[in-house]
Amino acid sequence: MKPDFTTLAETAVTRCRRLASFSEDTGSTRRTFLSPPMHDVHREITRWLEPLGATVRTDAVGNLRAVYPPSKTPASSLLIGSHLDTVPNAGAYDGILGVVLAVGCLEALQGERLPYAVEVVGFCEEEGVRFGIPFIGSRALVGRVDDDLLNAKDTHGIPLRKAIQDFGLDLREIGRAALRPESCAYLEFHIEQGPVLEKLGRPLAAVEAIAGQSRWELSFLGRSNHAGTTPMDLRLDAVAAAAEWITLVEQLGKTAPGLVATVGSVEVRPGAANVIAAEARVSLDVRHREDALRSRAVENMILHAEDVARHRGLSVRSTQRLNQPAVPMDSLLTCQIEEAIRQTGCPPHRMVSGAGHDAMILAEKVPSAMIFLRTPGGISHDPAESVAVDDVAKAIECGLGLLHQFASAPTFHSRTCRA
Numbered sequence: 522m523k524p525d526f527t528t529l530a531e532t533a534v535t536r537c538r539r540l541a542s543f544s545e546d547t548g549s550t551r552r553t554f555l556s557p558p559m560h561d562v563h564r565e566i567t568r569w570l571e572p573l574g575a576t577v578r579t580d581a582v583g584n585l586r587a588v589y590p591p592s593k594t595p596a597s598s599l600l601i602g603s604h605l606d607t608v609p610n611a612g613a614y615d616g617i618l619g620v621v622l623a624v625g626c627l628e629a630l631q632g633e634r635l636p637y638a639v640e641v642v643g644f645c646e647e648e649g650v651r652f653g654i655p656f657i658g659s660r661a662l663v664g665r666v667d668d669d670l671l672n673a674k675d676t677h678g679i680p681l682r683k684a685i686q687d688f689g690l691d692l693r694e695i696g697r698a699a700l701r702p703e704s705c706a707y708l709e710f711h712i713e714q715g716p717v718l719e720k721l722g723r724p725l726a727a728v729e730a731i732a733g734q735s736r737w738e739l740s741f742l743g744r745s746n747h748a749g750t751t752p753m754d755l756r757l758d759a760v761a762a763a764a765e766w767i768t769l770v771e772q773l774g775k776t777a778p779g780l781v782a783t784v785g786s787v788e789v790r791p792g793a794a795n796v797i798a799a800e801a802r803v804s805l806d807v808r809h810r811e812d813a814l815r816s817r818a819v820e821n822m823i824l825h826a827e828d829v830a831r832h833r834g835l836s837v838r839s840t841q842r843l844n845q846p847a848v849p850m851d852s853l854l855t856c857q858i859e860e861a862i863r864q865t866g867c868p869p870h871r872m873v874s875g876a877g878h879d880a881m882i883l884a885e886k887v888p889s890a891m892i893f894l895r896t897p898g899g900i901s902h903d904p905a906e907s908v909a910v911d912d913v914a915k916a917i918e919c920g921l922g923l924l925h926q927f928a929s930a931p932t933f934h935s936r937t938c939r940a
């Protein structure tokens with residue numbers, strides 16, 4: 522019998538809202554890495570998974586790991602998951618929906634076993650709120666939790682290793698959190714967190730790549746002076762220079778499809794209404810799926826900053842803060858996702874993720890792919906974040922289709938982890 526996707530979707534939405542109630546704050550959702558409410562979230566998800574026959578554990582960094590057994594052993598293992606931590610004042614769906622949908626896909630199997638195991642992963646840390654370091658959960662799966670990371674301290678001075686012990690976990694077991702050789706692929710459902718699918722009128726998209734990211738800090742250096750007594754033509758105004766450059770960045774950001782460029786922070790010194798600014802320190806964030814294009818765009822923006830400064834008799838200092846390459850998703854899996862979307866009766870769409878996700882860390886070791894769900898209003902990281910039940914139903918139908926597509930593709934489940 523065909524599963525009732527709408528009922529499964531309604532359950533998924535109710536579950537997301539229930540998990541949002543497990544919070545460090547009253548009246549809003551904040552659930553950071555290894556915080557007490559994460560215990561409640563694990564207990565709740567375990568309650569949904571165990572009746573399906575899954576074996577649930579928490580690994581040594583705090584990821585929820587549940588294995589839905591295969592029809593026969595030995596078998597490879599498909600991972601499906603997302604993250605369970607949140608930003609402060611969060612919505613109910615970012616990350617969480619991806620884990621809840623993994624459970625929903627297993628429920629849609631109605632007891633059917635597949636020729637491979639399905640491992641549901643609820644990552645403990647993706648947002649980087651507590652330690653200022655993102656992706657700690659997925660790093661553990663690719664074997665990248667080292668002493669430097671374990672010694673990192675949160676804002677209360679608590680080292681990561683102590684936070685792990687305080688949560689009741691055993692540091693010596695961290696090696697066991699890593700992917701096993703039979704792990705053959707990783708799949709992640711996530712809300713788009715942007716307006717593209719809504720504008721196109723499509724519920725789902727296959728993610729082709731996660732954009733690379735450059736971050737720079739620029740300081741325009743002028744001379745501070747009295748705002749009343751210094752004539753306009755005798756000023757070295759750092760803020761005016763920064764402003765001229767910021768509008769150029771906006772224009773340059775529009776010169777290539779898919780390119781985005783943002784100046785999100787401006788700090789002015791001395792920062793008084795009646796003083797011409799001596800220094801304007803600004804951030805630059807540039808993203809694109811092609812690293813070469815992104816590098817050229819950044820170079821061009823820095824050259825323009827130097828030009829603006831020179832014309833005005835100022836100087837500018839620029840420092841690179843981050844240069845993170847783009848991560849392509851597995852092309853075979855992406856094609857299979859497109860096919861599964863098509864099978865639900867929706868036209869498939871391909872897009873690039875401008876935000877980072879656990880899938881880009883997993884892609885270091887296993888073929889990885891993502892499915893985006895339309896985000897009403899493009900609103901995310903806010904309590905107003907939402908999803909449409911119909912879209913969630915399509916996502917579960919697509920997920921079930923994928924599980925069956927993989928089951929009938931022996932080449933799929935004979936693939937193994939590059940560990």
Ligand SMILES: [Zn+2]
Nearest residue numbers: 604615616647
């Ligand atoms: Zn997320």
